[in-house]
Amino acid sequence: MTTVKTLLGLPGLRLRPRAGADLLDRPVTRIYVTELSDPGRYLSAGELVLSGLLWWHAPGDAEPFVAALARSGAAALAASGADSGGIPDDVVDACVRHRIPLLEVPDDLSFSVITEQVVLALAAASDSARKRLQAAAEAPVETLAERASAELGLPCWVLSGLGRLIAGTAPLPIPPEDVVRRYAAREPGPLTLVPVEGRHAVPWLIAVGGPLSTAQVELAEEVAGLVGVTRARAVRPEASPPGEVCVVALRTEGSDESRDVLGELLPDAVLLESSGETSYAAAARPSVAGLSIVEPLLRATRILCGVSDPGPRAEAAESARYAVEVAARRPGRVAVVRTGAVDAHELLLAGAPAGLRAALRRRVLGPLLAYDAEQHTDLVHTVRVFLECSGSPTRAAKALHVHVNTLRYRIGRAGDLLGVDLTEFTGQLDVYLALRAGD
Structure with a gap:
């Protein structure tokens, strides 16, 4: 320098x-x-x-x-x-x-x-700096950041596109997720950002604490290249964590980025399987908070994520598989569903094929749907409100703004059409599942 x-x-x-x-x-x-x-x-x-x-x-x-x-x-x-x-x-x-x-x-x-x-x-100094950096080609990312800082005379950081601080030589002046958001939006900020080239869906960034001259930019790009090589050599764990694990299912709709995103999101997790749009990984305590940060940098139209509760790996994987199907029915470009936060019936229905759900709805609710269509009534809605009010005529009547006797008459008429006693638990369960199958 x-x-x-x-x-x-x-x-x-x-x-x-x-x-x-x-x-x-x-x-x-x-x-x-x-x-x-x-x-x-x-x-x-x-x-x-x-x-x-x-x-x-x-x-x-x-x-x-x-x-x-x-x-x-x-x-x-x-x-x-x-x-x-x-x-x-x-x-x-x-x-x-x-x-x-x-x-x-x-x-x-x-x-x-x-x-x-x-x-x-x-x-001469630039050439010497480049040679010194190249001599550290086999060094860890932390060492490369330190070398870059020494050559540029400025603090340096290496960040993941998910907002994860990988290495740095000083405290970041702004949160790492804000660095990524500004990079995605091409907004100016207090740091100079140089992308790490590579074939990864989630980019890494070299951040330098100040403006750079042309020669310094070239040095930062040299560092970015070395970091890219180090990143490509990283070896992922091959064995699952001992004991119970959580499994994360990640789907990147419209792209094949799921494997890279999941690998970057959970660097210490074990990749279980990947089929392009959807990948699975097992980890002890996974965090998926970075998905909303990286979303603007991806090609995917939506990012869906299902996270299982802790359990045996095979069981957790099935739970995550169903959870990501629940996420697919949620709004927004990023949807995350944890199995412990959804009702069991919603999880089970999410795993059923679309044809099976449609058939269930027609078989159980067919007469009621036909009656509503012919008579221009809405008994299906009345039944749903009644069941969601735990079968309480008083609560359901209040929710529908009708007299309780009117509510009882409608429920009795619906039960006759369906051939089901809607005051009995088993009948209520079948009808409610059929109602939710159409969601």
């Missing part, structure tokens, strides 16, 4: 610090020559600004110039006072005030020589 102190040691430049002697460790990423009185719009972080001070005419002129350097994050100002009898005190004072290192350029030194020397130093 090239710093301001590095430039002071370049042979033949003879640069002399006039301010900011305690700031010489700042990284330098490029050189920019200007004689504008306010160059702010053209500056970027890490630049060595070279000026002959042609813009300075009187005390006070230095304030807007140096303030612009400070706002942009410039590394230092190298100035020549050959045309003004030396660097004015006004410039020195402004650099001290805004904490900008000030280097005095000898009067007999050409700016072209300085530019050439600095460019060569930056190129």
Whole structure:
């Protein structure tokens, strides 16, 4: 990494610090020559600004110039006072005030020589940095993040597209899920984001704590490539956790991303099976909170997830299979169903084929459906409300805003049409399952 102190040691430049002697460790990423009185719009972080001070005419002129350097994050100002009898005190004072290192350029030194020397130093440092990074190609992701931070002079993080912090050299300034959301929406933020290339459905991101020069972006991309290789070499567990497990069934409708998403969502889980749109994995305590974060980055039209209760693996897998079918009947682009949070009858019906559910509805409710169609009544709705009120005529009548005697008459008429005693539990159960089969 090239710093301001590095430039002071370049042979033949003879640069002399006039301010900011305690700031010489700042990284330098490029050189920019200007004689504008306010160059702010053209500056970027890490630049060595070279000026002959042609813009300075009187005390006070230095304030807007140096303030612009400070706002942009410039590394230092190298100035020549050959045309003004030396660097004015006004410039020195402004650099001290805004904490900008000030280097005095000898009067007999050409700016072209300085530019050439600095460019060569930056190129050599970039090449050396690339070689040092490549030497760490076999290192863990945590080590690669540390190397990247050292070469770029900025904190670095590696994040999953599910909002999982994989490695980092400092606390993140914003939550990891917000980093991913901003990346998906292409919103600007406090971090520079570089995607990790690969054939994975869920991307990883290199996040750097500040703006980058072109050379720094190239280094960050080099790091991203190395992280991608490390990611591809990762080995998943082959044995299920001991004891009871939860099984997660994940379906990515309209795409074959389920395996990658599930593998990234549960890196410590055991992949059980995968058939393109739907994959299954076993884990001790799975968390699926990242699905809503990654959804904008996927091709899938919907993401459906079923999570079983803990149990023997085969039993848990069947529960997860039924739960994902329940999720398919829920609204939204991301639907998650845990078996413990749904009624048993809903779980059982979800696993029944569509044809079987339709046949059940016709066999049990056929006469009532036909009567409603012919008489323009709604006895089916009346029966459903009655059953959902636990067979209480009083509660059902109140819910339907009718007299309780009217409710009793309708239930009796419906029972006659169905050939079922709707005040008896078994009959109630069959009819309610048939009603729910149409949901």
